Amino acid sequence: MKIKLIGVCLLGFLFFNCNTDNEPSCAEDFTGALTATETVLEGTWALTAIESSVAIDLTDDQEDNAIKDIYSQSTDCQNDAVYSFLSSRSFSLKQGYVAEDCEQKSSITGSWQLSGDILSLVNSCTVFNVEIEVNEEETAFTxxxxxxxxxxxxKIVQANVTYTYTKS
Structure with a gap:
């Protein structure tokens, strides 16, 4: 299974801002100093787990061995996703840059803001909002x-999938 982690990681509500002339306008980049609650995200976060709410077999190993651990069934390149959140409010999400021999590499950059449990990312004139949960130790978010x-x-299986990113 080819999981497009970057697209999945940015899932949320997509909002396009339009003016009264019905011409598209770009979402403004986030600016200003980080709030005290936002500083928890400052740094580098690597994907360390992908869990499904239902057991599924994604590997072509000639065995019917469905499990909920999607991370262990994915390639190193698919699991190679790293967020960097800077105090300047810029962010990057890179996939395929750390694992060896990844044929497909992708990178997304933009600006970010955390309001409560909603992480907002601006990229290519678009705002992506996604609910995150930071653990009590502030060492991982899901x-x-x-x-x-x-x-x-x-066979198509519908599941709630949880991605865990751990602070490097």
């Missing part, structure tokens, strides 16, 4: 979303 996954038998 993002969850309902997805349709295709198992090894080409």
């Amino acid at each position: 993002v969850s979303n309902v997805l349709n996954l295709r198992d090894i038998d080409n």
Whole structure:
């Protein structure tokens, strides 16, 4: 299964800002100093887990061995996703840059803001809002979303998928 982590990681509500002339206008980048609650995200965060609410078999190993751990069933390149949140409010999300021999690399940059449990990212004139949960120790955060996954038998399985990012 080819998981497009970057797209999944940025899932949320997509808002386009329009003016009264019906011409698209870009979302403004976030600016200003970080609030005390936002400083928890400052730094580098690597993907360390992907868990499904239902067991699914994604590996072509000739065995029916469905499990909830999607991370262990994914390639190193698929699991290689790293967020960097800077105090300047800029962010990057890179996939395929750390793991060796990744043929596909992708990078997204923009600005960010955390308001309560909503992480807002501005990229390419668009605001993405996603609910995150930061653990009590402030060493990891999770993002969850309902997805349709295709198992090894080409069957679509709907599941709540949780991605965990751990601070480096």
